[in-house]
Amino acid sequence: MKSYIKLVNFEINRFIKIYLTLLIITLLSQFIGVIVIAKSKMDQAHEVMGEQNLSEQAYLHDYGGFTFAHFASTLWFVGPIALCIIALLFYCLMIWYRDWFGKNTFAYRLLMLPTARISLYFSKASAILLFIIGLLAFQLIILPLENTLFESLIQDNFLQTSMDVSSILQSNVMLGIILPPYFSDFLISYGIGMMFVFVLFTSILFERSFRLKGIVFGILYIIAAVLLYLSPLFILSNETYSVLYSEEIFAIFLVLGILITAASIVIGNWLISKRVLV
Amino acid sequence: MKRYITSIILVCMSIVIIGTYYGKKMVSANDFPNYSIKTLEGHESEIKNVRLKGTVEKDDISSNVTITSNETIYQSQQSFMDRLTGNNEPKIAELKKKHRSFMRGKQNIYSFYQDEDFIAYAEAVYKFESANKFMFNIGLLDLASNKEISFEHAIPGETSNGLHVLDVQLIHSKLKVVTKNYLYINDEEQSEVHLYTFDLANQKLLNDEVIITPEQMKMGYDVIDTMENTPLQPRKSIVFIKRSDASSQSGALVNNTEKPVIFEYVYEKNQLETIQLPETLANRVVTSQNYLFGDKLYIINQDAKGMHVTTFDIRNQAITNDETFLIHNSDWAGAFPLVIKNDRVYVLGTSDFEINKTANLRPQLFIAELNTGKILYKGEVIPKNPDQKYNTKPFVLHSLEIK
Amino acid sequence: MNVTFNNRDPVYIQVVRYFKEQIANGNLMAGQEIPSRRELAAMLKINPNTAQKAYKEMEEQGLITTERNYPSKITTNENILHGVREELIVAAVDSFMQSIRPLNISIDELLHIVQEKYSQESSKEVL
Amino acid sequence: MIEVNQLTKKFGRKKVLDGVSFTANKGEITCLIGINGVGKTTTLKAIMGLTPINKGSILIDGETINKNTYEKVAFIPDAITMLPQMTIKQAMQFMQDFYKKWNQERATELLTFFKLDEKTRISELSKGNTAKINLLMGLAIDVDYILMDEPFSGIDIFSREQITEVFTSHLIEDRGVIITTHEINDIEHLIDKVILLDNGIVLKEFNTEQMRQEEGKSVVDVMREVYIG
Incomplete structure (x- = not known):
C-alpha cells in the first residue's frame, strides 16, 4: 500500500x-x-x-x-x-x-x-x-x-x-x-472510462510480454472486451420491446463492466508478474 | 512530505471541487425553485392526493417537476434507480411489482386489460426480421393460477405504415384488440380502425374486422379517451365521436352544419351503433373535451359563465347530471387538465409562461363536487420563496394525477 | 606494492611466495604488522577469498601469527624466518642450476659471470 | 545461494538457454562467460524475473523470485536504470523510498569514492559514470547478491580500475556476486568461479584457484580448450 x-x-x-x-x-x-x-x-x-x-x-x-x-x-x-x-x-x-x-x-x-x-x-x-x-x-x-x-x-x-x-x-x-x-452518471461515465483504461493497460502488457504476437493478442483483447461489453445491445436491439427491465439491463452492464475490469486486472497481474519482458 | 505536495494538492482539490459541485447539486437540485400550493378556498385535506406535473425551465434547460401539497420533486432529485426505471405510469409500476415476470417488455398502458381473474396484454410490435413488419405480442396472466400465456401473432394485411393499440378487452375468453392502422391509399395517408379477435387458448386469430373504414375516418371519426388511469378497466364497448370539423382537407376550419354523432361499438354485439345525443349536447360536443368513464360520458365546456360538465349515460342515452362550475379563466388555452374521480372534478388551470409572460398568472387548482357544482377547494401554485429570481422563469404544469 | 601474478599458478601460492620474498629481502621484519586480508586483496587486486587462503597457508607454515582481534603479524621465530631465506635462495639456485646445467659451463667461468652480473645489477640499482 | 536449475529459454523457436544449471554462493564471485550469444544477460534477467522462462527453476536462498527477494538481489544492467532527467540525488531518493534495506551512508561513501556529484543529472553521465551509478544503486542496498551485466564493457580504464577496486573492497563484504563478461583479462584474479556458456548450455564450471592448482591452467587456457577445442 x-x-x-x-x-x-x-x-x-x-x-x-x-x-x-x-x-x-x-x-x-x-x-x-x-x-x-x-x-x-x-x-x-x-x-x-x-x-x-x-x-x-x-x-x-x-x-x-x-x-x-x-x-x-x-x-x-x-x-x-x-x-x-x-x-x-x-x-x-x-x-x-x-x-x-x-x-x-x-x-x-x-x-x-x-x-x-x-x-x-x-x-x-x-x-x-x-x-x-x-x-x-x-x-x-x-x-x-x-x-x-x-x-x-x-x-x-x-x-x-x-x-x-x-x-x-x-x-x-x-x-x-x-x-x-448527476453524480451517479459521473460514476458510470468514469467507471466505464476506467474499465477501458484497464483493458487498454492489459493489452499494452500483452504487447510488452509477447511483442509482435502480443500486438495481435492486445488488439483481440480490446475487441473482445468491447464486444462483450456491448453484447447486450446487440442482443437487445433485435427486439423492439425489451424483455428485460431497465434496472436489469443496467445490472447486466454493471456486472459485465465489473467482469471485464476484473479480468483485465487478473490478466494484467499475470502478465506483469510472470510474462513481461524488459 | 514535500515530495508529495503536488499529488496531495491534485487529489484534495479534485475531490473537494467535484464533491462540492455534485454535493451542492444534490442538495439544491440545480437551484430550481420550490413551489407550494396555496389554499385560497376550502380545506387543504382535499389536495392530499393531488400531484401536479410540469416542467420548469432555467437557462434554456428544462427539468420535469412534480408538485404535491407538501413537496416539489425535480427529476434531478430522484434516486438513480428511479431515473433508471423511468417515469412509468404508476399503474404499470404497480403491476410490475406484483407480476414481475408477466410484465416484462410490456409498457403501453392502452394495451392492458385487467379484471378480477386475468390480466391481458396485446401490443403491435415492429419486427426487423419479419416481412410483415408488425406482429402482435400477446400475453395473458391467469391471476388465480399465476399461469401465463404468451405468443406472437402475425398481423394480416398491410401494416408497414404502423398501427397502434386503442383498446384491449377480454370478452368470453376471446381477446378483442382494437387498433388504429395507418395506410397509404392513393399516395395519401389514411387510417382505419380494426378489431382483431383472438382465441387465446389456441393462440389463433379468429377474426379481423374493420370497424371504422378509411372513408369514415376522413369524415372525422375519433375515439373518445377514457379518463386517466382507467384504460385497463373492462368495458363493454369502445366509443367514437364524429366531429366533421375536426379535420378538413384544406386545413382551414370548415363550417360544417352536420351535427356531431356518437357511435358505440359493443364488443358482444359486434356492431357499431349510433347513439342519439340530445340537441343541447350535440352543439356543445363540437368544441368540448370529452371523457368516457364506464358508461358515463363527460362533456366539458367552458364559457364566460364558467365550466360546464355534463354527464351523459350512454347506456340509457340520457343526461344524468349537468352542472356549471364557477371555474373560469379566460387565459386558459384549449384543453386543460381535468380529472373526474370520487365524484369530484379536479381541474388544473394551467398558466403557460409564454402566453402569460406579462400577466404572470399562476397555475390554479380547483376541486368541485360533480353532482352539486360546489367548489370544495381553490388554490394556486406559487414559488415558496417569492424573492427567488426564478419567479418568472418559464414554468408549465401540464397534467394532474389523483392517487 | 605492485605485483604481477601469472595466470597459471594458484594466486594464493603466488601471494605466499611474494610474502616470503619480502621477508627474505628484509622488507618485512619479524613481528611487523601486515595488511588485513581485505586490504591485501584491494592492494593486489585479487579476490578477498584468495587473500584469505594465502593468509591461511602462511599461518600453517608459521610465517605469520594471528591473535584474536589483532592484525596478523610476521612471525618472530628466527628459525622460520631464516628458513624462508634459505628456502628461497635454494629454490632460486635450483632453478638457475636447472637452466645452466645443459650449457655445460665450468664452475669457475660460471662464478665469474655471476659475480660480474650481480655487481653490475647492484650498481645499477644504486644509480 | 542462487540455484539455477535446468533453465531453458526460447526466443521464438531458438533456444537461447537449454537446460542451464549452476549455483552461485554468497561470498563468492561467479563469472558467467560466453564468447557470443545472449545467454548470459538472459540468465541474469531470468534470475531477476525480468524475462519469463520456458522451463527450469531459479531459487534464491530457496525462494523463487518475489517482492521480498528484490531486497536480497540487486541487478546492475549495462543500461541506465534511472530516469535521465533525475539528478543522482533524486535517483538515490527514489531508491531510499522503495527499498527498506537502502543504506544511505554507504551510498554517500560510494559517491565520494567514485568522485561523483549528487547534483549531476543521470543524462549527463558518461558511460563509465553510468556504470558506477548503476553499481552504487545496487551496492547501497544491503543485498546478499549482486548481479552485474558486463560491468566493464565499453568504459574507460580509470572507471574500470575504480570498479575493480570496489570488488576487492569491503563494499562487497560477504555478498555473492555474479558477473557476466566476454573478456576475462582484467578480472581473472578477482573471480572465484567460472561458468562457461555456449549455445545455451554450460560447457564447463570450475573454481579458478582449483584449476590453477590442479591443472596449472589459466581461465583463458580453459576457455581456449573449451571453445576452440
Whole structure:
C-alpha cells in the first residue's frame, strides 16, 4: 500500500510538467476565447443593428441575445478540452512505453522494486484517473470565472440569460458527457472510462510480454472486451420491446463492466508478474 | 512530505471541487425553485392526493417537476434507480411489482386489460426480421393460477405504415384488440380502425374486422379517451365521436352544419351503433373535451359563465347530471387538465409562461363536487420563496394525477 | 606494492611466495604488522577469498601469527624466518642450476659471470 | 545461494538457454562467460524475473523470485536504470523510498569514492559514470547478491580500475556476486568461479584457484580448450 502511494506520487510527478502545460493552455485558450467571442458577438450585433437600422430592442427581438452557451460551443472553449482528452488518451499508452523507450530502461528499475508488480499497474491507472479528475476540477473552477468575465463583457441587455455552472454544462453535448448532471452518471461515465483504461493497460502488457504476437493478442483483447461489453445491445436491439427491465439491463452492464475490469486486472497481474519482458 | 505536495494538492482539490459541485447539486437540485400550493378556498385535506406535473425551465434547460401539497420533486432529485426505471405510469409500476415476470417488455398502458381473474396484454410490435413488419405480442396472466400465456401473432394485411393499440378487452375468453392502422391509399395517408379477435387458448386469430373504414375516418371519426388511469378497466364497448370539423382537407376550419354523432361499438354485439345525443349536447360536443368513464360520458365546456360538465349515460342515452362550475379563466388555452374521480372534478388551470409572460398568472387548482357544482377547494401554485429570481422563469404544469 | 601474478599458478601460492620474498629481502621484519586480508586483496587486486587462503597457508607454515582481534603479524621465530631465506635462495639456485646445467659451463667461468652480473645489477640499482 | 536449475529459454523457436544449471554462493564471485550469444544477460534477467522462462527453476536462498527477494538481489544492467532527467540525488531518493534495506551512508561513501556529484543529472553521465551509478544503486542496498551485466564493457580504464577496486573492497563484504563478461583479462584474479556458456548450455564450471592448482591452467587456457577445442 505504501509503495503504491509512492508510485502514484511518482507517476504524477513524472507527468506534472506536461499536465500543468495542458491546464495553462486550457486556461489561456478559454479566457482569451471569452474575450474574443464576447467582443465579436457584440461587434456583430452592432453591425447588424447598423445595417438594418434596428434599435437594440428590435435586434434582441429578432435575433435574441447571447448566453455563455454561445461561447461554450466555440473552438476556443472546446478545443483545449479536446486537446486534454487526446493528450490523456495518448498518455495512457505513454505511461507504459516511456519506461521502455530508449536506452534508459527505467522498466528494469520499476520491475525490480520490492513490491507486488500489480502496484505498478494500479499506480499508473490511478495516476490517469487523478489526471482526468484534476482536469475536470480545474474546468469546474475556471468555468464560473469565465462566465463572470463573459457576462461582464456582454452589454446587460444583450445577455439573454445568466447561466450557472450546471446549466452551462448541460448546454453543451461534450460538457454534458465529461461532467454529467448527476453524480451517479459521473460514476458510470468514469467507471466505464476506467474499465477501458484497464483493458487498454492489459493489452499494452500483452504487447510488452509477447511483442509482435502480443500486438495481435492486445488488439483481440480490446475487441473482445468491447464486444462483450456491448453484447447486450446487440442482443437487445433485435427486439423492439425489451424483455428485460431497465434496472436489469443496467445490472447486466454493471456486472459485465465489473467482469471485464476484473479480468483485465487478473490478466494484467499475470502478465506483469510472470510474462513481461524488459 | 514535500515530495508529495503536488499529488496531495491534485487529489484534495479534485475531490473537494467535484464533491462540492455534485454535493451542492444534490442538495439544491440545480437551484430550481420550490413551489407550494396555496389554499385560497376550502380545506387543504382535499389536495392530499393531488400531484401536479410540469416542467420548469432555467437557462434554456428544462427539468420535469412534480408538485404535491407538501413537496416539489425535480427529476434531478430522484434516486438513480428511479431515473433508471423511468417515469412509468404508476399503474404499470404497480403491476410490475406484483407480476414481475408477466410484465416484462410490456409498457403501453392502452394495451392492458385487467379484471378480477386475468390480466391481458396485446401490443403491435415492429419486427426487423419479419416481412410483415408488425406482429402482435400477446400475453395473458391467469391471476388465480399465476399461469401465463404468451405468443406472437402475425398481423394480416398491410401494416408497414404502423398501427397502434386503442383498446384491449377480454370478452368470453376471446381477446378483442382494437387498433388504429395507418395506410397509404392513393399516395395519401389514411387510417382505419380494426378489431382483431383472438382465441387465446389456441393462440389463433379468429377474426379481423374493420370497424371504422378509411372513408369514415376522413369524415372525422375519433375515439373518445377514457379518463386517466382507467384504460385497463373492462368495458363493454369502445366509443367514437364524429366531429366533421375536426379535420378538413384544406386545413382551414370548415363550417360544417352536420351535427356531431356518437357511435358505440359493443364488443358482444359486434356492431357499431349510433347513439342519439340530445340537441343541447350535440352543439356543445363540437368544441368540448370529452371523457368516457364506464358508461358515463363527460362533456366539458367552458364559457364566460364558467365550466360546464355534463354527464351523459350512454347506456340509457340520457343526461344524468349537468352542472356549471364557477371555474373560469379566460387565459386558459384549449384543453386543460381535468380529472373526474370520487365524484369530484379536479381541474388544473394551467398558466403557460409564454402566453402569460406579462400577466404572470399562476397555475390554479380547483376541486368541485360533480353532482352539486360546489367548489370544495381553490388554490394556486406559487414559488415558496417569492424573492427567488426564478419567479418568472418559464414554468408549465401540464397534467394532474389523483392517487 | 605492485605485483604481477601469472595466470597459471594458484594466486594464493603466488601471494605466499611474494610474502616470503619480502621477508627474505628484509622488507618485512619479524613481528611487523601486515595488511588485513581485505586490504591485501584491494592492494593486489585479487579476490578477498584468495587473500584469505594465502593468509591461511602462511599461518600453517608459521610465517605469520594471528591473535584474536589483532592484525596478523610476521612471525618472530628466527628459525622460520631464516628458513624462508634459505628456502628461497635454494629454490632460486635450483632453478638457475636447472637452466645452466645443459650449457655445460665450468664452475669457475660460471662464478665469474655471476659475480660480474650481480655487481653490475647492484650498481645499477644504486644509480 | 542462487540455484539455477535446468533453465531453458526460447526466443521464438531458438533456444537461447537449454537446460542451464549452476549455483552461485554468497561470498563468492561467479563469472558467467560466453564468447557470443545472449545467454548470459538472459540468465541474469531470468534470475531477476525480468524475462519469463520456458522451463527450469531459479531459487534464491530457496525462494523463487518475489517482492521480498528484490531486497536480497540487486541487478546492475549495462543500461541506465534511472530516469535521465533525475539528478543522482533524486535517483538515490527514489531508491531510499522503495527499498527498506537502502543504506544511505554507504551510498554517500560510494559517491565520494567514485568522485561523483549528487547534483549531476543521470543524462549527463558518461558511460563509465553510468556504470558506477548503476553499481552504487545496487551496492547501497544491503543485498546478499549482486548481479552485474558486463560491468566493464565499453568504459574507460580509470572507471574500470575504480570498479575493480570496489570488488576487492569491503563494499562487497560477504555478498555473492555474479558477473557476466566476454573478456576475462582484467578480472581473472578477482573471480572465484567460472561458468562457461555456449549455445545455451554450460560447457564447463570450475573454481579458478582449483584449476590453477590442479591443472596449472589459466581461465583463458580453459576457455581456449573449451571453445576452440
